[in-house]
Amino acid sequence: MRKLLYPGAAELAAALERPSAGNREIDLKVREILSAVKGGGDAALRAFSERFDGFAVTSLRVEAADIEQAEREVTPALKKAIQSAASNIEKFHLAAIRSAGDNRTIPEVTVTAPGVRCWYRDSPIEKVGLYIPGGTAPLFSTVLMLGIPARLAGCRDILMCTPPGSDGKINPLILYAAKVAGVNAIFRAGGAQAIAAMAYGTESIPAVYKIFGPGNRYVTRAKELVQLEGTAIDMPAGPSELMVIAGRTAIPAFVAADLLSQAEHGTDSQVIMLTDSRQMITLVEKETELQLAILPRKDIAAQSLGNSSMILLESEDKCIETANRYAPEHLIIATPDPMRAAEQVTSAGSVFLGNFSSESTGDYMTGPNHTLPTGGFARSFSGVTLGSFMKRIFFQEVTAEGIQTIGPDTVLMAEAEMLRAHAAAVSVRLKYIDDEKN
Amino acid sequence: MRKLLYPGAAELAAALERPSAGNREIDLKVREILSAVKGGGDAALRAFSERFDGFAVTSLRVEAADIEQAEREVTPALKKAIQSAASNIEKFHLAAIRSAGDNRTIPEVTVTAPGVRCWYRDSPIEKVGLYIPGGTAPLFSTVLMLGIPARLAGCRDILMCTPPGSDGKINPLILYAAKVAGVNAIFRAGGAQAIAAMAYGTESIPAVYKIFGPGNRYVTRAKELVQLEGTAIDMPAGPSELMVIAGRTAIPAFVAADLLSQAEHGTDSQVIMLTDSRQMITLVEKETELQLAILPRKDIAAQSLGNSSMILLESEDKCIETANRYAPEHLIIATPDPMRAAEQVTSAGSVFLGNFSSESTGDYMTGPNHTLPTGGFARSFSGVTLGSFMKRIFFQEVTAEGIQTIGPDTVLMAEAEMLRAHAAAVSVRLKYIDDEKN
Numbered sequence: 001m002r003k004l005l006y007p008g009a010a011e012l013a014a015a016l017e018r019p020s021a022g023n024r025e026i027d028l029k030v031r032e033i034l035s036a037v038k039g040g041g042d043a044a045l046r047a048f049s050e051r052f053d054g055f056a057v058t059s060l061r062v063e064a065a066d067i068e069q070a071e072r073e074v075t076p077a078l079k080k081a082i083q084s085a086a087s088n089i090e091k092f093h094l095a096a097i098r099s100a101g102d103n104r105t106i107p108e109v110t111v112t113a114p115g116v117r118c119w120y121r122d123s124p125i126e127k128v129g130l131y132i133p134g135g136t137a138p139l140f141s142t143v144l145m146l147g148i149p150a151r152l153a154g155c156r157d158i159l160m161c162t163p164p165g166s167d168g169k170i171n172p173l174i175l176y177a178a179k180v181a182g183v184n185a186i187f188r189a190g191g192a193q194a195i196a197a198m199a200y201g202t203e204s205i206p207a208v209y210k211i212f213g214p215g216n217r218y219v220t221r222a223k224e225l226v227q228l229e230g231t232a233i234d235m236p237a238g239p240s241e242l243m244v245i246a247g248r249t250a251i252p253a254f255v256a257a258d259l260l261s262q263a264e265h266g267t268d269s270q271v272i273m274l275t276d277s278r279q280m281i282t283l284v285e286k287e288t289e290l291q292l293a294i295l296p297r298k299d300i301a302a303q304s305l306g307n308s309s310m311i312l313l314e315s316e317d318k319c320i321e322t323a324n325r326y327a328p329e330h331l332i333i334a335t336p337d338p339m340r341a342a343e344q345v346t347s348a349g350s351v352f353l354g355n356f357s358s359e360s361t362g363d364y365m366t367g368p369n370h371t372l373p374t375g376g377f378a379r380s381f382s383g384v385t386l387g388s389f390m391k392r393i394f395f396q397e398v399t400a401e402g403i404q405t406i407g408p409d410t411v412l413m414a415e416a417e418m419l420r421a422h423a424a425a426v427s428v429r430l431k432y433i434d435d436e437k438n
Numbered sequence: 439m440r441k442l443l444y445p446g447a448a449e450l451a452a453a454l455e456r457p458s459a460g461n462r463e464i465d466l467k468v469r470e471i472l473s474a475v476k477g478g479g480d481a482a483l484r485a486f487s488e489r490f491d492g493f494a495v496t497s498l499r500v501e502a503a504d505i506e507q508a509e510r511e512v513t514p515a516l517k518k519a520i521q522s523a524a525s526n527i528e529k530f531h532l533a534a535i536r537s538a539g540d541n542r543t544i545p546e547v548t549v550t551a552p553g554v555r556c557w558y559r560d561s562p563i564e565k566v567g568l569y570i571p572g573g574t575a576p577l578f579s580t581v582l583m584l585g586i587p588a589r590l591a592g593c594r595d596i597l598m599c600t601p602p603g604s605d606g607k608i609n610p611l612i613l614y615a616a617k618v619a620g621v622n623a624i625f626r627a628g629g630a631q632a633i634a635a636m637a638y639g640t641e642s643i644p645a646v647y648k649i650f651g652p653g654n655r656y657v658t659r660a661k662e663l664v665q666l667e668g669t670a671i672d673m674p675a676g677p678s679e680l681m682v683i684a685g686r687t688a689i690p691a692f693v694a695a696d697l698l699s700q701a702e703h704g705t706d707s708q709v710i711m712l713t714d715s716r717q718m719i720t721l722v723e724k725e726t727e728l729q730l731a732i733l734p735r736k737d738i739a740a741q742s743l744g745n746s747s748m749i750l751l752e753s754e755d756k757c758i759e760t761a762n763r764y765a766p767e768h769l770i771i772a773t774p775d776p777m778r779a780a781e782q783v784t785s786a787g788s789v790f791l792g793n794f795s796s797e798s799t800g801d802y803m804t805g806p807n808h809t810l811p812t813g814g815f816a817r818s819f820s821g822v823t824l825g826s827f828m829k830r831i832f833f834q835e836v837t838a839e840g841i842q843t844i845g846p847d848t849v850l851m852a853e854a855e856m857l858r859a860h861a862a863a864v865s866v867r868l869k870y871i872d873d874e875k876n
Binding site for chain 1: 563576665708794807815818837
């Protein structure tokens with residue numbers, strides 16, 4: 001990790017640059033895959049699976065018997081852990097409904113003008129698709145984080161694509177988590193081709209209206225491209241990030257462990273420590289070295305530490321200001337008064353307060369969603385919420401009284417915008433009311 | 439307008455197809471413009487303005503004196519209309535805060551497990567940019583629809599770009615509406631180049647985090663492209679649409695006027711009438727001919743009627759089902775019991791109930807936002823709300839008790855996902871607590 005002591009503005013800005021990735025070659029490959037699936041359907045999916053997953057898939061759809069078998073393979077301790085995680089995730093997402101009023105069913109009417117009643121209703125997105133990567137790390141936690149709010153929102157069709165291993169199997173934890181979350185249908189398909197299948201539909205896999213979930217650069221690019229063609233996506237995706245504000249009360253061994261936990265995600269992950277204590281840099285550096293040496297993924301972690309910095313700043317306020325500018329996906333605040341600092345946070349995906357809040361608890365167990373904006377998108381994007389699985393529909397009822405109240409101003413404004421037919425649609429009604437009166 | 443009487447499934451699906459637009463040539467031009475502005479800043483903007491707007495802009499920023507001058511030029515009647523519209527828009531958007539609880543400031547804490555406190559806060563997007571097209575129809579109503587929720591959400595910098603006319607002037611109604619809405623800074627820039635300026639920043643125009651607003655295909659494509667590079671956008675945009683469900687109680691002259699009001703937007707607009715009354719088709723067709731003949735924009739309206747259909751279906755329920763499948767931007771329900779029908783709507787941008795609710799009242803005066811999802815995106819997207827100008831930040835505080843509650847399950851799950859450093863970040867804390875005890 002680079003160490004910066006009281007950097008100037010330019011030096012600080014450079015340290016906060018995110019590693020960028022070229023996309024040209026990926027783009028061409030992804031476009032080919034999308035168009036192959038659009039034209040070839042299931043057959044194209046099978047061919048890609050043989051090529052990329054090393055397995056010739058016969059049945060794309062996972063059967064109930066496969067899920068039952070998976071359930072038998074998961075240990076009781078992991079089942080209990082998954083159920084606890086599911087329960088915490090449910091509690092957090094349901095709190096948003098409770099606090100916001102249940103706009104799914106009970107509209108609150110606003111009379112904006114006499115005879116003009118307006119309201120809205122949050123309606124579930126009927127068909128959603130979840131993508132869960134395969135590979136060495138089976139992200140069953142993400143199945144919970146996406147499947148549970150989809151179910152709570154009331155989505156009718158919740159389908160999931162995940163690639164099989166070279167033995168044709170899907171990790172049983174992923175299947176069990178899908179059952180707990182309430183996923184309706186699971187398909188053996190991975191990579192950009194799975195995104196294409198959910199966007200366009202194939203013989204086996206129905207098209208959905210919105211696609212969620214993490215993935216490598218091919219998956220991410222595929223999501224961006226299908227969005228341009230009409231399928232919504234959860235959010236732009238990028239490498240995982242962690243920023244830690246370590247005040248003088250932070251515990252160096254904890255900070256080091258947190259930095260390493262994020263660094264192990266991939267070689268392009270970025271971790272940054274901000275502190276107002278010079279000593280903290282020395283202590284965390286030492287702890288990081290000690291802990292890195294015994295990590296199984298130490299090669300990955302060591303590489304991503306190369307993208308990373310420990311930065312000494314003048315004050316805690318300066319640390320928070322810098323965090324807001326960077327807008328990290330994850331922000332740990334380990335300062336003497338973390339609640340005070342929390343109030344000043346204006347841009348971050350998910351914030352962890354105090355010495356005992358490790359970022360990894362948020363990946364699994366605390367309850368808030370772990371699908372979060374990266375790459376500075378926390379300036380404008382939220383993590384996944386119930387709202388991500390719904391859309392708001394506006395309603396308005398204008399009565400005969402109402403059109404007389406707001407009609408004349410509507411005519412005036414429509415004419416000023418040179419939209420005469422807009423004005424005429426009001427005038428014809430006003431005239432009708434006049435004629436009725438006489 | 440085509441007339442379809444009890445169409446079969448395939449015929450109905452074909453009638454509901456949206457006109458599609460080729461994008462290849464536009465794409466290349468827009469990429470050139472984006473890169474010119476990225477490299478050339480203000481100078482590039484000036485050159486484009488001379489070329490596209492026919493005016494050599496000297497000062498990009500609109501000065502206070504220009505706004506004062508505009509205010510003098512707006513008639514008292516239009517001022518009053520704009521203020522009434524602003525008040526209705528405010529009422530509707532504020533109702534969402536009232537009904538949802540003010541999550542901007544008062545977090546409601548959920549204890550998801552003993553020692554684990556979670557909450558969220560909706561925080562304004564600090565810098566937003568509004569794009570308002572120029573041309574023959576000065577869309578000052580859109581200034582209100584975007585500027586007011588931006589201000590209510592608490593966005594710090596609300597800037598607006600709009601092209602000057604060939605006389606260098608911006609329509610005074612646009613400037614006056616910007617003042618009423620609370621826009622902080624206005625710039626003379628239009629088209630794809632204005633989108634580039636707000637995405638990348640220039641010497642005069644600061645970069646923003648999210649761009650809102652309608653535009654032609656160049657503007658739309660520019661928004662899509664800058665989104666891939668890190669600037670959020672309000673929603674995918676397309677030609678305007680209206681669907682009317684005209685039951686036997688609908689008034690043919692009103693329906694015709696509504697169809698024409700949407701058809702005048704542009705030659706690519708689409709209007710569709712669904713009905714369960716054969717007679718209604720004859721009556722509306724006759725009224726449409728009569729009213730079309732006297733419209734100033736009759737050429738445009740006549741062309742977009744060419745994309746449009748009147749469809750006779752078996753029942754009102756079948757009409758609503760068809761509307762949900764089409765997911766129109768605007769849906770008028772003029773049936774004997776519109777409230778009953780409203781409850782069955784699952785996908786639409788904005789819904790207008792009863793004979794007196796013309797769609798054009800919603801464009802200006804009713805209160806709900808008129809920036810709405812087109813092209814079927816109402817299946818997954820909402821219109822613009824206060825939430826469009828905010829992002830939700832998650833918070834969690836795990837105490838020493840909390841890490842003991844959720845720590846062991848976190849370790850188990852992290853290890854099952856092969857993320858050992860994630861587990862270690864918890865273990866180091868559990869060990870610390872153990873050591874403290876002994």
